[in-house]
Amino acid sequence: MFKEVDFMKRAIFPLPLFILPEGYTRLRIFEPRYLHMVKSALKDNTGFVLCTFEHDTPFNISAQGCLMDVIDFDQDDNGTLLIDVFASQSVQINDVYQDEQELRHGLVSDCNAPYWYKDSNNEIGKHQRLHDSLKDVFSGNPELRVLYKQTHFNRLPWIAARWLELLPISIEKKQQLAFETNFDNLLSFLHTVINNEFA
Amino acid sequence: MIKHHPSEDLLVQHCSASLNASLSLAVSIHLDMCPICQEKVAKIEAANANVVFNDKQVLSPNEDKDNLELLEEFESNVFDLITSDSGIDEVYEVEPVSIKVNAHDYQLPRALTRISHSKFTQVGKIARSRVALDDGALRSSLLHIDAGGEIPEHTHTGFEVTLLLDGEFSDEEGNYVPGDFIWQDGSHLHTPLTKDGCLCFTVVSSALHFNKGFSKLLNPIGNLIY
Amino acid sequence: MVSQQQSPRCEPKTGKYTAMPDTPSTELMQSLIAVAESRDKKAFAFLFEYFAPKIKRFGIKQFGVEAQAMELVQETLTSVWRKAHLYNSSKGAATTWVYTVMRNASFDMLRKMKSNKEENISEDIWPLLNESQDTNHEYSDHLEDKQIKRYLDKLPIAQREVVRGVYFQDMSQEQLAMQLNIPVGTVKSRLRLALQKLRNEMGDQHD
Numbered sequence: 001m002f003k004e005v006d007f008m009k010r011a012i013f014p015l016p017l018f019i020l021p022e023g024y025t026r027l028r029i030f031e032p033r034y035l036h037m038v039k040s041a042l043k044d045n046t047g048f049v050l051c052t053f054e055h056d057t058p059f060n061i062s063a064q065g066c067l068m069d070v071i072d073f074d075q076d077d078n079g080t081l082l083i084d085v086f087a088s089q090s091v092q093i094n095d096v097y098q099d100e101q102e103l104r105h106g107l108v109s110d111c112n113a114p115y116w117y118k119d120s121n122n123e124i125g126k127h128q129r130l131h132d133s134l135k136d137v138f139s140g141n142p143e144l145r146v147l148y149k150q151t152h153f154n155r156l157p158w159i160a161a162r163w164l165e166l167l168p169i170s171i172e173k174k175q176q177l178a179f180e181t182n183f184d185n186l187l188s189f190l191h192t193v194i195n196n197e198f199a
Numbered sequence: 200m201i202k203h204h205p206s207e208d209l210l211v212q213h214c215s216a217s218l219n220a221s222l223s224l225a226v227s228i229h230l231d232m233c234p235i236c237q238e239k240v241a242k243i244e245a246a247n248a249n250v251v252f253n254d255k256q257v258l259s260p261n262e263d264k265d266n267l268e269l270l271e272e273f274e275s276n277v278f279d280l281i282t283s284d285s286g287i288d289e290v291y292e293v294e295p296v297s298i299k300v301n302a303h304d305y306q307l308p309r310a311l312t313r314i315s316h317s318k319f320t321q322v323g324k325i326a327r328s329r330v331a332l333d334d335g336a337l338r339s340s341l342l343h344i345d346a347g348g349e350i351p352e353h354t355h356t357g358f359e360v361t362l363l364l365d366g367e368f369s370d371e372e373g374n375y376v377p378g379d380f381i382w383q384d385g386s387h388l389h390t391p392l393t394k395d396g397c398l399c400f401t402v403v404s405s406a407l408h409f410n411k412g413f414s415k416l417l418n419p420i421g422n423l424i425y
Numbered sequence: 426m427v428s429q430q431q432s433p434r435c436e437p438k439t440g441k442y443t444a445m446p447d448t449p450s451t452e453l454m455q456s457l458i459a460v461a462e463s464r465d466k467k468a469f470a471f472l473f474e475y476f477a478p479k480i481k482r483f484g485i486k487q488f489g490v491e492a493q494a495m496e497l498v499q500e501t502l503t504s505v506w507r508k509a510h511l512y513n514s515s516k517g518a519a520t521t522w523v524y525t526v527m528r529n530a531s532f533d534m535l536r537k538m539k540s541n542k543e544e545n546i547s548e549d550i551w552p553l554l555n556e557s558q559d560t561n562h563e564y565s566d567h568l569e570d571k572q573i574k575r576y577l578d579k580l581p582i583a584q585r586e587v588v589r590g591v592y593f594q595d596m597s598q599e600q601l602a603m604q605l606n607i608p609v610g611t612v613k614s615r616l617r618l619a620l621q622k623l624r625n626e627m628g629d630q631h632d
Contacts, residue, residue, distance in 0.1 A: 015452075016471045168601055220550070224550055227550045249520070251479060252520040277498075277502070282466050287507050287508070309552070
């Protein structure tokens with residue numbers, strides 16, 4: 001028997017940006033198609049899917065994305081819409097098409113990538129330094145504190161995911177670290193960058 | 200109104216930088232004077248950009264691997280090198296340059312302001328200055344003809360481009376105005392004549408052959424004039 | 426340690442797409458403007474990743490030699506970084522502008538190879554800012570850009586970040602250095618080391 005999978009039709013917003021489950025980000029929305037997307041995401045309470053903009057895939061869509069909830073909105077000085085969004089879950093994206101205003105849609109389903117996010121031990125253990133330095137980053141950046149309505153500093157995968165989002169490396173590298181290597185490799189990478197440890 | 204334009208083919212080659220420098224310089228001067236060709240060139244450049252930069256080209260696996268390596272190497276080297284300097288390059292200032300030929304004042308086209316040219320050499324009503332552009336067999340010149348002047352009838356073994364910069368002239372084909380871009384090849388015979396005087400930019404591919412009796416004796420003059 | 430982990434990325438069904446991907450015109454344009462207005466390195470990285478392989482491929486066609494193709498990549502992207510403020514989005518796509526920058530660089534390189542001349546005349550033939558076309562318009566646009574930049578410089582940093590565009594919002598190397606209280610050079614070398622380690626660890630999957 002095949003496992004039943006629930007597919008949902010969602011609008012998709014590909015951007016040169018990397019986000020993992022339980023991450024927050026702020027977006028500036030000014031293109032009509034994406035304004036439309038935000039409107040219906042709020043009206044129908046469906047959210048939308050944020051995925052990494054790829055150069056070499058159909059419709060520039062990456063295979064994995066995050067289902068985003070719009071949790072706050074604002075305007076900048078020029079009247080452009082700003083929305084704060086929260087990645088509620090990781091999704092797999094299938095059957096993408098474009099509508100007449102060039103907004104992409106696809107069938108999305110729950111996905112456990114990156115697999116380590118839910119499956120790994122939450123214990124901070126010997127990774128206290130990653131915890132402390134991320135806390136420092138949050139306390140040093142009011143914008144992050146405003147953006148993050150909820151933090152989970154007691155969970156190691158949450159800490160690793162936030163560090164991966166923040167690090168100044170290419171999106172391609174982040175994807176490799178998140179999806180193509182194991183959790184130990186990722187932690188070792190973070191230690192090398194953050195406290196110069198060769199674990 | 201400008202009636203004579205570079206051919207489509209010439210414009211296409213100009214946009215993809217496959218013309219010789221002298222010819223591209225001539226096309227560039229024409230473009231500054233001709234909104235019609237400016238529009239055409241904008242379209243050609245956009246189309247070229249699409250071919251080179253669209254995302255539809257599928258990389259072969261081999262190329263893809265190369266790209267990865269290329270980017271990895273670049274990420275650490277060239278990217279840092281480029282962005283380590285946050286300065287910007289301002290576009291060069293184009294101060295208009297005036298020249299005086301036989302008591303006539305002319306303003307040089309923008310494209311020629313930074314490229315030097317020799318002193319004018321006078322033979323009768325014709326004065327010529329060579330544009331200092333090293334371009335193989337091609338020679339570019341500024342050619343000034345005094346009022347009432349005429350260039351002896353000649354043919355070419357190659358081609359000749361005459362771009363009227365200022366003044367007017369006429370030949371067997373009709374009258375010409377500034378901006379007119381005239382391409383002639385070896386088969387052609389012509390005798391340009393100017394009532395009021397003119398300044399032209401010319402590009403020739405090889406020495407001229409003069410056909411009329413006396414001029415034949417002066418064949419070296421071909422090398423002098425063009 | 427060598428990872429044996431199978432890639433957990435979900436593969437999309439590829440057979441059902443109705444069209445080919447479009448060029449990401451909006452994203453490229455925004456990135457080019459971000460580079461011009463705020464020297465945004467993240468935005469430049471996006472341009473870099475998009476254009477570098479394509480310029481290389483063009484260069485190999487043009488010169489037939491890989492080394493020269495790489496030189497063209499470097500020349501072109503240096504100009505994109507240093508001349509982004511000359512790009513006028515009302516006049517055309519970012520790709521067209523980058524194409525003209527690359528075409529000019531390639532022309533100068535070819536001339537250098539053929540005649541050993543050091544003079545660069547591409548900007549005489551194809552001026553990046555064509556005054557004679559519409560002097561007033563260009564000039565005022567240019568001024569406006571500078572005014573925006575001056576205005577941005579006066580804003581507190583937090584506000585500046587919001588004005589700039591929120592798309593590229595991970596940390597810069599400088600910010601990370603500040604956060605960890607170490608020099609930028611150290612951040613760079615740690616990143617390089619970490620990436621090198623990653624490459625070694627993933628070697629069996631990527632060769």
